[in-house]
Amino acid sequence: MFTLPHLKPIKPYKSIALLTSGGDSPGMNPAIRGIVRAALNSGIENVYGIQRGYSGLIAGDIQKLSSRSVTNIVQRGGTMLKSARCLEFKDPATRAKAAKILHDKGIEALIVIGGDGSMTGAHLLTEETGIPVIGLPGTIDNDIPGSDDTIGFDTAVNTALEAIDKIRDTALSHERLFLVEVMGRNSGFIATQVGIACGAELVVVPEYEFDLHDLCVALAEQRASGQGSSGIIVIAEGKDPGLTSRIAYQLEEQGQDPKICILGHIQRGGSPSGHDRMLASCLGASAVQYLLAGYNDIMVGLRQGAVIDIPLRRVISEKKTLDQNIFDITTLLHK
Ligand code: ADP
Ligand code: F6P
Numbered sequence: 001m002f003t004l005p006h007l008k009p010i011k012p013y014k015s016i017a018l019l020t021s022g023g024d025s026p027g028m029n030p031a032i033r034g035i036v037r038a039a040l041n042s043g044i045e046n047v048y049g050i051q052r053g054y055s056g057l058i059a060g061d062i063q064k065l066s067s068r069s070v071t072n073i074v075q076r077g078g079t080m081l082k083s084a085r086c087l088e089f090k091d092p093a094t095r096a097k098a099a100k101i102l103h104d105k106g107i108e109a110l111i112v113i114g115g116d117g118s119m120t121g122a123h124l125l126t127e128e129t130g131i132p133v134i135g136l137p138g139t140i141d142n143d144i145p146g147s148d149d150t151i152g153f154d155t156a157v158n159t160a161l162e163a164i165d166k167i168r169d170t171a172l173s174h175e176r177l178f179l180v181e182v183m184g185r186n187s188g189f190i191a192t193q194v195g196i197a198c199g200a201e202l203v204v205v206p207e208y209e210f211d212l213h214d215l216c217v218a219l220a221e222q223r224a225s226g227q228g229s230s231g232i233i234v235i236a237e238g239k240d241p242g243l244t245s246r247i248a249y250q251l252e253e254q255g256q257d258p259k260i261c262i263l264g265h266i267q268r269g270g271s272p273s274g275h276d277r278m279l280a281s282c283l284g285a286s287a288v289q290y291l292l293a294g295y296n297d298i299m300v301g302l303r304q305g306a307v308i309d310i311p312l313r314r315v316i317s318e319k320k321t322l323d324q325n326i327f328d329i330t331t332l333l334h335k
Contacts, residue, residue: 002282003306007293015046016291017062017107020079021053021086021114021121024268025140025152027276028079031113033070034284040067042288048107053114054086054121057098062105074277077155077270083114089121092128099129108132109296111287113151115139116316119299123312126297134287135299135312138280140268143187145318146310147301151283154275156183156267157193163263164198164232175228177201177219177251181244181262184236188322190267191236195330201231203330204247206238207322212247216254229256237262282307 018035020028032049039047049069051061073080088094102110109132112122122133137144140156160182171178180200184190188205195203201218204210215233223229235244248258272280279302286307287300298309 001305002278002302004282004286005289005307005309007289009042009289009292011292011294013044013108013291015048015105015107016044016109016111016288017048017050017102018081018111018113019050019053019057020081020083020138021112021118022083023115023139024079024083025138025150026077026155026268026270026272027151027280028083028113028138029073029076029280030272030277031136031138031151031280031284032080033073034281035111035288036065036070037067038285038288042292044288044292046106048105049081052082052084053118054089054098055084056082057101058086058088058094060101062101062107074281075271077272079113092124095121095125095128098125099131102131109134109291111136111291113138115141116144119144119312120316123297123316126312132291132296133312134291134295135315136283136287137299137301140190141184141187142189143184143320144299144301144315145320146299146315147303149279149302151276151280152268152272153189154279155270155273156190157197158273159267159270160190160194160263161197163261163266164194164234167261168198168232171230171232172228175230177229177231177233177256177258179233179235179244179248179251179258179260181235181237181260181264183264183267185239187320188236188327191234192322192327192330195234196333198232198234199333200234200330201334202233203327204233204235204243205322205327206236208324208327212250212254216251216256219256233258
C-alpha cells in the first residue's frame with residue numbers, strides 16, 4: 001500500500017486537460033481514469049482528453065470526458081487517448097500555439113503522462129507560457145529520475161518473465177543458449193530486474209561493461225561439469241541497433257551456438273498488473289490533488305512507498321542511475 005500526501009485544496013480550477021505522450025505503457029489507462037474521476041469528484045467541472053499527445057494538442061483534437069468515458073478501462077493496456085511523438089513540440093513557437101489552444105478552450109491546467117521527453121515538453125510549456133502542468137511518470141523503462149517506479153514497469157517485467165520462463169523450457173530441453181533482448185534503449189532497469197527474476201546466466205545493460213570472455217569460460221566450465229550448455233542471457237536493447245546479433249556472432253566465434261529472441265513491443269502491451277493499476281490510480285488521483293493544492297511544474301512520483309512531488313526541472317536535468325549493488329546481484333546469484 002502507498003502513503004498518500006495530505007494536501008489542502010486552494011485553487012478552484014474549473015477546466016483541466018490531460019494527455020498521454022511518448023511510448024505507451026500498461027497502466028496509462030488506469031492513470032487516465034484516476035485523473036478524470038478524481039477531478040470530477042473534486043469540483044473540477046470540465047475534464048478534457050487530448051488525443052495523440054502533443055500532436056493532438058497542437059491540432060486541437062480535444063474532447064470533454066465524463067466519468068462514464070473512463071468506464072471499463074482500468075484493466076486495459078495501451079492508452080484510450082492514444083500516444084504519439086511530436087517533434088514540432090521542441091519548437092517554442094509550437095508550444096506558444098499549444099498554450100493559445102488551451103487558453104481559447106478555457107483550459108486552465110494540463111496533466112501529462114509520459115516518459116522523460118514528455119516531462120521536458122511539459123516543463124518548457126509551463127516555463128514559457130505559464131500554463132500550470134503536472135507530470136506523471138508513464139514508461140516501461142523505469143528510467144525517470146526522482147521516482148522509484150514508473151507506470152508500466154512492473155507489467156513489462158512480468159510480460160518478459162512469462163516469455164523467458166517458456167524459452168527456458170526449450171533452453172533446458174535442447175541444452176541451448178538463448179540471448180533474450182528486452183527493451184531499454186538508454187537504461188537497463190528492465191533487463192536487471194528481469195535477469196534477476198529469471199535467473200539469467202548474464203545480464204547486459206547500457207550502464208555497465210560486460211566481459212564476453214568470462215561468460216564463455218563460465219559456459220565451458222558448466223558444460224565440462226556435466227550441467228549441459230543451456231542458459232539465458234538477458235540483453236537490454238541499448239542505443240546501437242544490432243547489439244544482440246553482435247554478441248551472438250562473438251559467441252559463435254568462441255564455439256557457442258546461441259539462439260536469439262527479441263521480445264520487442266510485446267513488453268509495452270497487455271493488461272496492466274495489479275501493482276501498475278494501483279500505482280497509476282494513486283498517482284492519477286494525487287496529480288489532481290497536487291494541482292488543486294496550487295502545485296505547478298512538478299512530477300508526481302513514488303519514493304520508498306510514498307507518493308511525492310519532484311520539480312520537473314530536476315526530473316529533466318538528472319539521470320536515474322542503476323544501482324551497482326542491485327546489478328551485482330545478477331552475477332552473485334548465478335551458479
Ligand atoms: P518519452 O516521453 O516516452 O520519453 P519521447 O522522448 O519520444 O518519449 O518524448 C515524447 C514527446 O515529448 C516528443 O515527441 C515531444 O513531443 C516531447 N518532447 C521530447 N523532448 C522534448 C524537448 N526537448 N522539448 C520539447 N518537447 C519535447
Ligand atoms: O517506452 C520506452 C521504449 O520502450 C524504449 O525502451 C524503447 O527503446 C522505445 O520505447 C521504443 O519505442 P518506439 O518503438 O515507439 O520508438
